[in-house]
Structures are given as structure tokens and as C-alpha cells.
Amino acid sequence: MTKAHALVVDDEPDILDLIKITLARMDLTARTAADIAEAKRLLSDQAFDLCLTDMQLPDGSGIELVAYINARYPETPVAMITAHGNMSSAVAAMKAGAFDFVAKPVNLQLLRRLVESALRLRESDLTPPEKTGSAQELLGQSRPMREIRRLITKIARNQAPVFITGESGTGKEVAARLIHGEGPRQAAPFVPVNCGAIPEDLVESELFGHKKGSFTGAVGDKPGLFQAAERGTLFLDEVADLPLPAQVKLLRAIQEKSVRAVGSQQEVPVDARIISASHRDLNTEVEQGRFRQDLFYRINVIELRMPALRERPEDIPVLAAHILERISRQTGRGPMRLSSAGLERLTSYRFPGNVRELENILERAAALCESDEIGVDELYLPQGSSSTTIAGSPAQTDVPLENYLDEIEKKAILQALEETRWNRTAAAKKLGMTLRSLRYRLSKLGLD
Ligand SMILES: Nc1ncnc2c1ncn2[C@@H]1O[C@H](COP(=O)(O)OP(=O)(O)OP(=O)(O)O)[C@@H](O)[C@H]1O
Numbered sequence: 001m002t003k004a005h006a007l008v009v010d011d012e013p014d015i016l017d018l019i020k021i022t023l024a025r026m027d028l029t030a031r032t033a034a035d036i037a038e039a040k041r042l043l044s045d046q047a048f049d050l051c052l053t054d055m056q057l058p059d060g061s062g063i064e065l066v067a068y069i070n071a072r073y074p075e076t077p078v079a080m081i082t083a084h085g086n087m088s089s090a091v092a093a094m095k096a097g098a099f100d101f102v103a104k105p106v107n108l109q110l111l112r113r114l115v116e117s118a119l120r121l122r123e124s125d126l127t128p129p130e131k132t133g134s135a136q137e138l139l140g141q142s143r144p145m146r147e148i149r150r151l152i153t154k155i156a157r158n159q160a161p162v163f164i165t166g167e168s169g170t171g172k173e174v175a176a177r178l179i180h181g182e183g184p185r186q187a188a189p190f191v192p193v194n195c196g197a198i199p200e201d202l203v204e205s206e207l208f209g210h211k212k213g214s215f216t217g218a219v220g221d222k223p224g225l226f227q228a229a230e231r232g233t234l235f236l237d238e239v240a241d242l243p244l245p246a247q248v249k250l251l252r253a254i255q256e257k258s259v260r261a262v263g264s265q266q267e268v269p270v271d272a273r274i275i276s277a278s279h280r281d282l283n284t285e286v287e288q289g290r291f292r293q294d295l296f297y298r299i300n301v302i303e304l305r306m307p308a309l310r311e312r313p314e315d316i317p318v319l320a321a322h323i324l325e326r327i328s329r330q331t332g333r334g335p336m337r338l339s340s341a342g343l344e345r346l347t348s349y350r351f352p353g354n355v356r357e358l359e360n361i362l363e364r365a366a367a368l369c370e371s372d373e374i375g376v377d378e379l380y381l382p383q384g385s386s387s388t389t390i391a392g393s394p395a396q397t398d399v400p401l402e403n404y405l406d407e408i409e410k411k412a413i414l415q416a417l418e419e420t421r422w423n424r425t426a427a428a429k430k431l432g433m434t435l436r437s438l439r440y441r442l443s444k445l446g447l448d
């Protein structure tokens with residue numbers, strides 16, 4: 001590969017020198033500019049593989065330069081050099097399209113990694129998405145789905161923190177993996193963490209590591225998940241479940257790009273891209289004091305909203321066919337298909353559990369179905385569920401069918417009893433059953 005060219009923009013000669021030397025050791029040539037006007041001149045002169053710019057320049061803000069380069073030279077990644085602790089300018093720069101930031105005083109190890117990941121963006125080095133199979137992973141030709149795939153490819157080129165929202169089962173984790181897999185960190189690990197699954201008192205040690213003897217049970221030094229994601233991506237799933245004390249520490253780690261293991265005095269630099277996700281509305285969590293506003297602001301630089309399946313019903317046939325194909329492969333039985341009535345019923349269903357629920361429905365149907373065609377009956381979709389679910393309960397398709405039906409029955413009976421002030425005769429009438437039948441059901445469901 002040809003030698004890479006960098007443009008460094010800063011009005012402090014010392015910083016220019018330091019960065020120039022570091023880049024030269026990495027075998028890059030660097031040209032320097034002391035203000036925006038000069039930077040623009042150099043940009044029109046030659047192509048750069050990377051630009052590093054200071055925030056405050058004599059003739060304007062570095063953010064202006066970021067926006068300028070993004071509009072005119074979108075192939076050139078720009079990173080912002082920010083004053084220590086000035087997170088709002090780092091966030092503003094990334095929102096304007098900077099691919100990353102580095103804080104002053106410049107940590108050379110982090111600078112080298114930043115440069116390496118910028119250079120990996122050079123087209124020829126990245127495995128094209130078609131090769132990693134991403135096109136097949138997030139299926140659907142609906143407009144929202146095509147837009148999601150386009151955004152993922154764009155976001156993958158950048159290092160800014162991403163927050164993925166969306167209902168349960170909409171593909172948040174798949175999206176996070178794609179952002180990692182299509183970007184310059186693809187060769188390094190993708191480390192998923194379920195924030196809600198770690199016991200509260202272990203969160204810190206899991207994320208940042210611990211030193212031997214720092215607490216009972218710490219029998220040796222253990223690196224944290226941040227370190228495991230070095231040069232890769234740390235996926236903080238269900239981030240809203242992080243306890244508040246851990247949120248403080250996480251904020252610090254993201255701001256400083258370094259972590260301190262439990263029981264250690266030393267901060268070590270880490271280079272991990274943060275992608276987080278939650279099915280909860282973090283704005284509400286912030287309002288109610290359960291999530292720190294400053295952390296939310298920091299992790300939510302780019303927001304990706306995964307659409308619910310009911311917002312894109314036109315994708316259901318393709319998804320269903322794909323899932324059925326996988327089921328036949330896994331179970332070793334011949335090809336299966338949906339009857340046209342079955343497909344029609346599916347496309348009008350609300351899918352509170354989204355794609356995962358579709359998978360569960362089809363797996364259950366395939367198990368119950370004796371022929372190669374799945375009909376309406378085998379889908380076991382709640383009656384009249386196309387606009388609202390029965391008795392207001394979301395379909396729990398990951399529990400056995402029996403329990404599921406019992407739950408629905410129980411809700412309907414309780415509702416009728418409540419509405420009739422526990423007058424069984426009136427409730428039975430309301431439910432369209434005999435008193436005897438109601439009594440039988442009450443005892444079966446343990447309600448008597
Ligand atoms: N567009 C899609 N095309 C194909 N499969 C999909 C799509 N979206 C989701 N899936 C599949 O649906 C299932 C759920 O996806 P995933 O685990 O990413 O959802 P999630 O949003 O993280 O859900 P939760 O909030 O419950 O954790 C997975 O098996 C995934 O492969």
C-alpha cells in the first residue's frame with residue numbers, strides 16, 4: 001500500500017511537532033496547518049487519508065472544519081483534538097461527523113491506535129459488507145430496513161458511541177454486530193455485555209478488571225471487559241440496567257478513554273468503541289433519576305432506532321421464508337411453507353415481540369405441523385390480536401403453549417370477575433359459559 005498522508009491542524013507548534021513525529025514513526029507523511037484557511041488550501045492541493053484538527057483555531061472552530069471536510073472530502077476521516085475534559089466539544093465534533101476524538105494532553109498510545117483505525121478505513125483494507133454476509137443478516141426490503149442498512153454502513157466507518165433503541169426482538173444486537181463487522185475494528189473482538197445480568201457488586205470488576213486480593217474471591221489479577229474489547233467494540237446491552245455507581249465509573253472510562261482496575265492505582269488506556277442498547281426509553285429513565293443524564297449524552301452521540309416489525313409488515317413474507325428454511329435445515333426435514341391464509345394472518349399480526357416472536361411462532365408451528373404446509377391453526381396467534389392483544393397481555397411466545405393459553409384464560413376470567421364484583425353467575429354470563437364451567441376453570445387455574 002502507498003504511504004499514507006495526514007493533515008494536522010493546530011496553532012500550537014509544540015503539538016504539531018509531537019504529532020508529526022508520532023506519525024512519521026508510523027510511516028505516515030504529515031502536512032501541517034495553523035488555521036482553517038491554510039487547511040482548506042492544503043486539502044484542495046492533495047488527498048489526505050486522515051486529518052487531525054484542534055478545536056479552537058485562530059480563524060474559527062475545528063467543528064467547522066470537520067463539517068467542511070465531511071461535505072467536500074467524505075473519504076477523509078477527521079479526528080478532533082479536544083481540551084482535556086471538554087466532553088461537549090468531543091460530542092459536538094462527532095455529531096458534526098468527526099470519526100473520533102483525542103484529548104489533550106495527547107496520549108501517544110491512544111493517538112497511534114486512532115491513526116491505525118482511521119487508516120483501516122481506506123477502502124481497500126476493509127472487507128466489503130457483501131463478504132461478511134451482512135446483507136443476509138438484517139433482512140427486509142421495506143424502506144425502514146433499507147435505511148437501517150444504509151445507516152449501519154455509514155456508522156461503521158466512524159468511531160463515535162452509538163445508542164441503539166427499539167422494542168424487544170427488533171434486531172438491536174444484530175445491528176451492533178454489523179456496525180462492528182463492517183468497520184475498521186472488524187478484526188478485533190466484539191464483546192457483548194448484558195448489563196442487567198451482572199450482579200450489582202461485580203459490575204465494576206467485570207467491566208474494568210480487578211487486582212488480586214482486592215476483594216474476597218479475587219484470587220488473581222483479572223482484566224475487565226473493556227480490555228477484552230481492546231481495538232474492538234464493547235456492546236453494552238440493556239445499558240439502562242446499570243446501577244448508578246457503575247454509571248459514574250463508566251462515564252469516566254469513556255471520557256478518559258482509560259480504566260482503572262478495582263484495587264489498582266493505575267489508569268490504563270483502552271481503545272474500545274462503545275455501542276449500547278436498551279429497549280427502554282432512556283429519556284424517561286433520565287427524567288426519573290434512574291439514569292445519569294451526562295452518561296446518556298455521552299453514549300448517545302449517534303442514535304439508531306430499530307423499527308418494530310409491525311411498522312414494516314411487507315418484510316414478513318421474506319423473514320418467514322428465511323426462518324422456515326433455517327428450521328428445515330436444522331431439523332433435517334423437507335422444505336416447509338406457509339399457507340396463503342397463514343401468511344395473511346401473520347402479516348396482520350402486531351408482533352409485540354418482533355422478529356424474535358416471529359421466529360418463536362414459526363418454530364412452534366413447525367413442531368406442531370404434520371405436513372409441509374403451515375396453516376392458520378398451527379400459528380396459534382391470539383384471536384383478534386391484529387390490533388390489540390387479548391386482555392391487554394403481550395403474546396408470550398417463549399413459554400409453552402399450554403401456559404400461554406392458561407394465562408390468557410386467567411386474565412379474561414379475572415377481568416370478568418372484577419367487572420361483576422366477583423359475582424360468579426354474572427361473570428359466567430359475561431364470558432358466555434355456564435356457572436359450572438366457570439367453577440371448573442377457576443379450580444383448574446388455582447383461582448378459587
Ligand atoms: N431484520 C432482520 N432480519 C433477520 N433476522 C432478524 C432481523 N431482525 C432481528 N432478527 C433476528 O431476531 C432475533 C432477535 O434479534 P436481536 O437479538 O438482535 O434483538 P434485540 O433487539 O437485541 O432484542 P432484545 O431487546 O430482546 O434483546 C435474532 O434471532 C435475530 O437474528
Ligand SMILES: [Mg+2]
Pocket residue numbers: 172173237
Ligand atoms: Mg438484545
